Amino acid sequence: MSRQYKLVSCTINGKQVEKMVDVRASLTDMLRDDYRLTSVKRGCEVGECGACNVIIDGECFNSCIYLAVWAQGKEILTLEGLAGPDGGISDIQQAFIDEAAVQCGFCTPGFIMSAAAILEAKREFTDDEIRKRMSGNLCRCTGYENIFRAVKKTMLQRLGKEKEGIL
């Protein structure tokens, strides 16, 4: 069988883009190889670890088990898209630094995209709800506690409850 390609147009981090994509590609393959968005990590590649997480039309997905051709017409957000227009990092990224929620860093973009989906809901979640919403990500280094703190702190800050953010 000869190679099969398809033209895929979508919005990535706010920019309308279009490329011929191999139909066998996962969304991870497309984002990393065709668009050089290397925050999208190749981890387990079977939906277990969350290192490849991206937001598609407002919901968080494992890009490793998502066909690239399904991106047609969708709005995709990767970690790169969280940076401000001046290239500065976002509050949630800063919180990961401040709380020492990053060690080797391999899991970090995926965790931050899961966190971004939580923050986008613009409401306060209980500790258990935050843990449940972060349960699709694995980290082999930090032991999760600092990651949890970074997410909770940013959630409270965005809701204007800064004081309670001090855990």
Next chain:
Amino acid sequence: MYDIKALYEAESVEHAVALLVEHPEAQIIAGGSDILVKMREGKCAGKELVSIYGLDEMRGVSFEADGAIRIGSLTSFSHITGDPIIQEHIRVLGEAVDMVGGPQIRNIGTIGGNTCNGVTSADSASTLFAWDAVVEITGPEGVRRIPIQDFYIRAGVVDLKPGELQTAILIPKKAYEGYQGHYMKYAMRNAMDIATTGCSVNVKLSEDKKVMEDVRIAYGVAGPVPMRASGTEAAVKGRTVSGENVKTFAGAVLEDIRPRDSFRASKEFRQHIAVVLAERALRESIRLAGGEVDE
């Protein structure tokens, strides 16, 4: 890259049927959370796929003219949990699928895929069995509807003929009206784990909340496919709400189920869990229905 031989993207249900007829070797891909993982493991490698993921007409929850709840087969777990019709009439289904994998799996995984894979541990299956769900199948001959119990043939095999796809799951009005239910998943971890045993119970109480007019119970991982425990239901149907009857109910379970040894758990352990889950799930269902168990 996945080892896909060719990919055909369906543009409508009819188109999907035509593609399946045209490519008899091809396998359907919905959310892909089973099939793409299998492909990575080398199991479905080199296959042709018919993608139905783009068929929005197969997404969402609505009412049929006769009051049945219609769940499009492509509806994702997170959309089922968040749906107002589900929350009002069959809340337990939303709770059950909220226990699948993790948040990202619940955004991609579909209820159609969860039932068409024929897997006994599927978190939606026991609740669908326990609520007399009906499966809608569309194929070259048109649409047919069958009870979910007949849809499962054996482990990993469901009643889909060449060219057919599952288009919806229906919960008839008489199957949900007046019922309250509870699902319990026993697994080693709270997230990202497959059920060792899953148990879904529901009950319809009399107006004074003293009699169990109907009780239904189904299990996952108590046999090769999900199953109803009919003997257990018969043992307490029409009886009063009491601690003793709840115990009778749970005790009767062992006559109905056929769990086996696996690397996850021994047969004996599964039997023990099945009894405990039945009791707890019935107690909770009674409480949700407004009843009170004595003692």
